Amino acid sequence: xxxxxxxxxxxxxxxxxxxxxxxxxxxxxxxxxxxxxxxxxxxxxxxxxxxxxxxxxxxxxxxxxxxxxxxxxxxxxxxxxxxxxxxxxxxxxxxxxxxxxxxxxxxxxxxxxxxxxxxxxxxxxxxxxxxxxxxxxxxxxxxxxxxxxxxxxxxxxxxxxxxxxxxxxxxxxxxxxxxxxxxxxxxxxxxxxxxxxxxxxxxxxxxxxxxxx
Amino acid sequence: xxxxxxxxxxxxxxxxxxxxxxxxxxxxxxxxxxxxxxxxxxxxxxxxxxxxxxxxxxxxxxxxxxxxxxxxxxxxxxxxxxxxxxxxxxxxxxxxxxxxxxxxxxxxxxxxxxxxxxxxxxxxxxxxxxxxxxxxxxxxxxxxxxxxxxxxxxxxxxxxxxxxxxxxxxxxxxxxxxxxxxxxxxxxxxxxxxxxxxxxxxxxxxxxxxxxx
Numbered sequence: 001x002x003x004x005x006x007x008x009x010x011x012x013x014x015x016x017x018x019x020x021x022x023x024x025x026x027x028x029x030x031x032x033x034x035x036x037x038x039x040x041x042x043x044x045x046x047x048x049x050x051x052x053x054x055x056x057x058x059x060x061x062x063x064x065x066x067x068x069x070x071x072x073x074x075x076x077x078x079x080x081x082x083x084x085x086x087x088x089x090x091x092x093x094x095x096x097x098x099x100x101x102x103x104x105x106x107x108x109x110x111x112x113x114x115x116x117x118x119x120x121x122x123x124x125x126x127x128x129x130x131x132x133x134x135x136x137x138x139x140x141x142x143x144x145x146x147x148x149x150x151x152x153x154x155x156x157x158x159x160x161x162x163x164x165x166x167x168x169x170x171x172x173x174x175x176x177x178x179x180x181x182x183x184x185x186x187x188x189x190x191x192x193x194x195x196x197x198x199x200x201x202x203x204x205x206x207x208x209x210x211x212x213x
Numbered sequence: 214x215x216x217x218x219x220x221x222x223x224x225x226x227x228x229x230x231x232x233x234x235x236x237x238x239x240x241x242x243x244x245x246x247x248x249x250x251x252x253x254x255x256x257x258x259x260x261x262x263x264x265x266x267x268x269x270x271x272x273x274x275x276x277x278x279x280x281x282x283x284x285x286x287x288x289x290x291x292x293x294x295x296x297x298x299x300x301x302x303x304x305x306x307x308x309x310x311x312x313x314x315x316x317x318x319x320x321x322x323x324x325x326x327x328x329x330x331x332x333x334x335x336x337x338x339x340x341x342x343x344x345x346x347x348x349x350x351x352x353x354x355x356x357x358x359x360x361x362x363x364x365x366x367x368x369x370x371x372x373x374x375x376x377x378x379x380x381x382x383x384x385x386x387x388x389x390x391x392x393x394x395x396x397x398x399x400x401x402x403x404x405x406x407x408x409x410x411x412x413x414x415x416x417x418x419x420x421x422x423x424x425x426x
Contacts, residue, residue: 160389167380168386172380173376
């Protein structure tokens with residue numbers, strides 16, 4: 001994804017604190033207060049323009065959703081979508097995935113989505129991949145016991161790498177699809193990226209993995 | 214693979230006891246005697262017409278190979294190939310994979326190959342798939358500790374199923390390729406089936422999995 005410079009994005013984000021959480025560290029361990037209910041919280045790390053997280057929130061009103069996105073310009077597009085959708089169960093967070101521990105405590109999150117994460121194909125950038133072991137360790141510290149990661153990508157190399165990384169971490173693999181759009185999977189909500197690249201004939205790979213205690 | 218009736222196959226097999234092992238149960242726990250050396254033994258379960266096992270034996274003279282094939286007519290074709298190749302380190306076994314425990318003891322085998330196994334796509338036939346948990350349990354009882362299965366197939370459903378089955382069994386996944394012929398993998402020896410179906414544009418999936426103690 002290209003990140004255009006949007007100097008107005010920061011100002012706009014500050015105008016909608018009901019959608020983009022400010023001072024997220026104050027909610028650590030008590031995110032249910034933010035949503036005003038005790039429903040499970042699912043987060044998407046790298047939420048981009050927010051089509052997936054908004055679609056999931058619309059389809060699942062009994063689950064709370066939080067889209068985490070580092071890039072303010074992209075987040076501003078996601079914010080536009082949230083303003084339009086007027087859903088009570090989805091919010092955004094403008095933070096770096098590597099710092100999730102500052103904002104979430106163990107058991108805060110029931111499920112974590114990774115969609116079309118940056119593949120960082122060069123070996124020397126392995127540690128930046130969101131399925132690298134240090135990220136898997138980080139996610140485990142904020143998820144419930146037996147929590148799951150649901151992962152999809154069109155990047156073959158990243159999917160191959162991630163299957164091995166999940167296995168090395170001792171996670172349980174479930175529901176693998178090597179061609180999601182031609183599988184029997186129901187209820188898939190496409191990201192902007194997914195629609196564009198599957199339309200060009202790219203296969204979409206998907207799996208679910210569960211932490212084992 | 215189609216199995217043509219070859220009434221002469223049994224007679225031919227009996228004529229070449231140096232290639233097709235007779236009374237294999239007598240070698241249980243002492244297969245090194247059959248090969249006359251202490252080299253590691255690798256087996257292919259479902260060896261078909263023997264192109265893979267013969268190619269591997271030619272490329273790796275310090276490893277002993279045993280091709281296991283239930284269907285006598287197919288095995289006769291593999292035998293023709295062995296007679297032609299005149300290699301000291303490859304032999305055949307005309308037995309059912311489900312009965313391997315009758316012929317092998319723990320530590321007899323260092324590595325097991327599964328190539329283009331029958332996918333048995335119907336759910337009610339799951340137990341027949343050579344990556345079903347009962348087979349993984351059986352292989353573990355005849356492999357060395359930390360032994361590996363090297364698996365390739367062009368069947369997407371079987372590969373998806375097998376990744377999950379390996380994970381559920383607690384095996385460690387290594388070296389996944391979702392498009393073997395367009396990967397950097399070196400030294401791939403194609404089976405007859407692989408050459409035919411990859412030529413038609415089918416992707417070849419491959420992975421290695423290791424038993425963990």
